[in-house]
Amino acid sequence: MDAIVKARGLCRRYGRFWALRDLDWELHSGEAVALLGANGAGKTTLLSMLCTLARPSDGDLQLMGMDPRKEPARVRAQIGYVAHHTLLDDALTARENLRYYGGLFDLDRLEERITRRLTQMGLIERDADQVEGFSRGMRQRLSLARALLHDPRLLVLDEPFTGLDAPGCRDLARALSSEKENGCAIVLATHQLAEVLPWCDRVLVLNLGRKVEEDRADARDAIGWGAHLTTIAAGGSNPAEVRR
Amino acid sequence: MSFWRVVRAVLARDVLAEWRRKDIFTTFVMFGLLTVVVFVFAFDPTRHERQDVVPGALWTAFFFAGILGLNRSAGRDSQDEFLHGMITSPADRGALYLGKLTAHLVFMGVGELVILALSIVFFDLDGRHLTPAFFAIMILGTIGYLAVGTVFAVVGQKTRLQEVMLPVLLLPVLTPLLMAAVEGTAIILTPGANEGLGHWIQLMAAFDVMFMTAGFLLYGLVLED
Numbered sequence: 001m002d003a004i005v006k007a008r009g010l011c012r013r014y015g016r017f018w019a020l021r022d023l024d025w026e027l028h029s030g031e032a033v034a035l036l037g038a039n040g041a042g043k044t045t046l047l048s049m050l051c052t053l054a055r056p057s058d059g060d061l062q063l064m065g066m067d068p069r070k071e072p073a074r075v076r077a078q079i080g081y082v083a084h085h086t087l088l089d090d091a092l093t094a095r096e097n098l099r100y101y102g103g104l105f106d107l108d109r110l111e112e113r114i115t116r117r118l119t120q121m122g123l124i125e126r127d128a129d130q131v132e133g134f135s136r137g138m139r140q141r142l143s144l145a146r147a148l149l150h151d152p153r154l155l156v157l158d159e160p161f162t163g164l165d166a167p168g169c170r171d172l173a174r175a176l177s178s179e180k181e182n183g184c185a186i187v188l189a190t191h192q193l194a195e196v197l198p199w200c201d202r203v204l205v206l207n208l209g210r211k212v213e214e215d216r217a218d219a220r221d222a223i224g225w226g227a228h229l230t231t232i233a234a235g236g237s238n239p240a241e242v243r244r
Numbered sequence: 245m246s247f248w249r250v251v252r253a254v255l256a257r258d259v260l261a262e263w264r265r266k267d268i269f270t271t272f273v274m275f276g277l278l279t280v281v282v283f284v285f286a287f288d289p290t291r292h293e294r295q296d297v298v299p300g301a302l303w304t305a306f307f308f309a310g311i312l313g314l315n316r317s318a319g320r321d322s323q324d325e326f327l328h329g330m331i332t333s334p335a336d337r338g339a340l341y342l343g344k345l346t347a348h349l350v351f352m353g354v355g356e357l358v359i360l361a362l363s364i365v366f367f368d369l370d371g372r373h374l375t376p377a378f379f380a381i382m383i384l385g386t387i388g389y390l391a392v393g394t395v396f397a398v399v400g401q402k403t404r405l406q407e408v409m410l411p412v413l414l415l416p417v418l419t420p421l422l423m424a425a426v427e428g429t430a431i432i433l434t435p436g437a438n439e440g441l442g443h444w445i446q447l448m449a450a451f452d453v454m455f456m457t458a459g460f461l462l463y464g465l466v467l468e469d
Contacts, residue, residue, distance in 0.1 A: 051332050053468075073334035087329035089320075091261040103253025104333035106246035130264070146329075 002029045002065070004154050004185035005050060009059035012045050019045040021209045023059070029153060032176070032186040034196045034217060036225065037206035038233040043189035044158055046206070050187060051081040051156045064153055077105060080147030080184075082157040086139045087146065090132035094123055094142050097131060098149055105150045117145040121175065137168030144175060155179060157188035161195055169195045193222035207232050250335040254343025259350060261320065268316045272355040276309035277362055284366045298367050299429035303385065303422060305359055310352055310389055311414065315407045317348065318397035327398075330467065337464025341394065345459070348390045356382065369433075377441060378432045384448040385425035391455040392417050398466050417455075424448045 005027035012020040020042040027033055035043045048054035049061060052068050052075060061068060068075040081087075088097050095114055102110040118124040121141040131139060140160060147155060155176070161169050169192060177199040180186050190196055197203075197217050203225065205213040212232055220228060262268050283301035321327045330340055360382075363369065393414055400409035415422075428444035431437050 053328060053331060073336075076332055076334040079332065081328070081332045083325055083328060085325035085328075087325055089257065089261055089326055090324070091264045092257065096257070096260065100253050100257045101329065101333065103249050103256075104330065104335040106249055106334075 003027070003062070004029050004031075004064055005187070006062040006065075007059065008061075010046075010049070010056055010061055011058040012042075012049060012054060013057045018209050020049075020206075023211050025204065025211065025214070027154075027185050027187055029185050030180060030183045031202065032180045032188075032196075032200045033202045033204055034193070034200045035187060035189040035204050035206060036193070036229055038229065040208075041206040041233075042209040043206055045209075047156050047158045047187070047189055050154070051079055052076055053081075077150065078153045080150070080152035080155045082140075082143050082147045082155070082160050084159045084162055086131075086143040088131050088139065088142060091130060093128050093130050094118060094134075094145075095127040097142065098146060101146050101149055107150055113149055117149055118142075120148075121145045122171070136163045137165065137171070140164055140168065140172060141175070144172065148179065153183075153185060155184050155186045155188075157186070157190075159190055160188060161190055161192040173199065193225050197222055197225070205229065205232060247336050247339045250339035251343040251346065253335075254330075254340055255346050255350075258317070258344070258347030262347075262351060265320075267320075268313045268351050269355055271316055272309045272313040272352065273358050275312050276305040276355060276359040279305035279308060280359060280363055280366060289367050294367060294369070294373075295430045295433040298363065298369070298433055299426040301367070302360070302363060302429065303425050306352075306356055306386070307389065307415075307418070307422060309355065309359070310393060311411050313351060313355070314348065314390075314393045314397040315400070315410055317344075317351070318401040318410075319407075321398075322401050327401075327467070337467060338460045340467070341460050341463035344463075345390055345394045345456070348394055349386065352386055352390060356386065373433055375432060377445070378429065380445060381425055381428045381432070381448065384445065384452055385421060388421045388448060388452045388455060389418060391452060391459050395459045395463055395466055398463075421448060421451050424451070 003026050005025065007023050007025045010020060010023040011018065023046065035046065037043055045054065049056055050063065052072060055069065063075045064078050066075050092100065095118070098114045098117065099110065102114065107113060115124065118127050121144060123138060123142055123145065126138070131142065134142065160172060164172060173195045176186060180199065188196065200217040203215055203217050204211065280301055283297060287297045289297060396410055396413045399413060400406055403409045424444040424447045428441055428448070431439070431441045431444070
């Protein structure tokens with residue numbers, strides 16, 4: 001399998017504070033990995049580097065076999081990013097938002113792609129409505145349609161389930177699972193373990209900026225992983241000391 | 245091809261969003277008009293020479309109203325982390341800059357025409373004053389202002405002070421442009437005067453080229469850091 005993400009000794013610091021330290025990790029196409037850890041564990045920092053919003057302070061990061069510092073545009077063209085915020089413009093309609101991103105990614109057959117993704121996310125009936133009238137669940141589905149518009153090889157998601165009701169979570173999980181089956185590599189940070197464990201392959205546990213564990217997702221159930229994470233977080237020493 | 249497609253996408257999105265919200269235009273025009281009215285009351289146009297009052301009134305209105313407009317535009321891009329969508333796209337950073345600059349030119353250009361229309365009434369301007377040189381100065385001044393402002397608006401949004409930061413950064417850099425715009429406009433409004441106008445126009449053109457080039461090259465760094 002192709003290595004979509006290859007990190008060696010990956011570090012990120014903000015001033016004297018190490019947000020992520022010495023991470024060795026790989027992700028392959030068609031794989032889904034859930035990033036777990038308490039708040040401040042370094043999950044968002046890792047995701048920011050994977051979607052090129054932040055640069056590594058040290059170490060080596062290869063995305064799709066390329067160095068994002070040397071070939072940023074080619075790397076970005078193959079990444080889809082879903083953040084806690086939607087990255088959408090409320091004043092535009094669903095279709096206009098996707099048209100805008102299609103322009104930024106210079107996509108061919110754009111209208112066809114937009115129709116396909118809106119249909120997949122169950123939003124085709126609302127494609128001419130402004131996003132400001134959308135519910136949180138609809139916005140999140142549109143955000144996923146935006147991230148998938150260019151058929152990325154790597155999908156990076158930061159807390160995609162936040163604010164969604166149970167059916168919304170189920171729909172989103174189903175859509176992500178289907179992308180994984182199509183060969184997309186997925187990495188996501190979430191606290192909603194029950195939604196992701198059934199279809200994720202692996203779990204990467206971070207604590208105080210360091211990788212502390214990597215295991216199969218089905219090694220524990222959601223309650224078991226929750227209890228395990230609590231134990232890990234409680235076992236950590238003073239964060240300031242660990243990160244110095 | 246892809247470069248101009250990005251420029252078009254950014255311009256289309258900004259213009260469409262503004263057409264629906266109208267917040268940048270309204271803020272710009274309201275503040276600009278109020279500034280002109282304040283000048284009318286502070287300096288009675290019937291007792292002062294036109295060339296002493298109008299250039300200061302117009303350019304103060306344009307520059308300060310422009311700060312509000314730029315802040316509004318940058319604030320809109322920060323909403324829902326919309327800017328991150330631009331950063332994580334493979335789009336050429338220079339094209340993003342050019343798209344934003346063009347959109348700002350459209351907003352500010354339309355707003356300036358409205359403010360100018362009111363100034364014509366208040367300051368009794370006519371065809372003798374509104375010459376091609378007058379409009380050349382308006383265009384060059386606006387381009388220079390936005391060439392710098394488009395970059396600094398993003399910088400301002402990334403600092404803790406946000407809206408306050410933009411004028412602090414912008415106005416010192418714009419001093420030569422403001423001086424040239426005011427002096428050039430004063431020469432045009434002075435009956436029979438023409439001396440030095442060419443130099444002010446040249447200065448403004450040079451300012452525009454220099455800061456548009458800098459903005460084009462640096463916009464990516466500003467966006468990403």
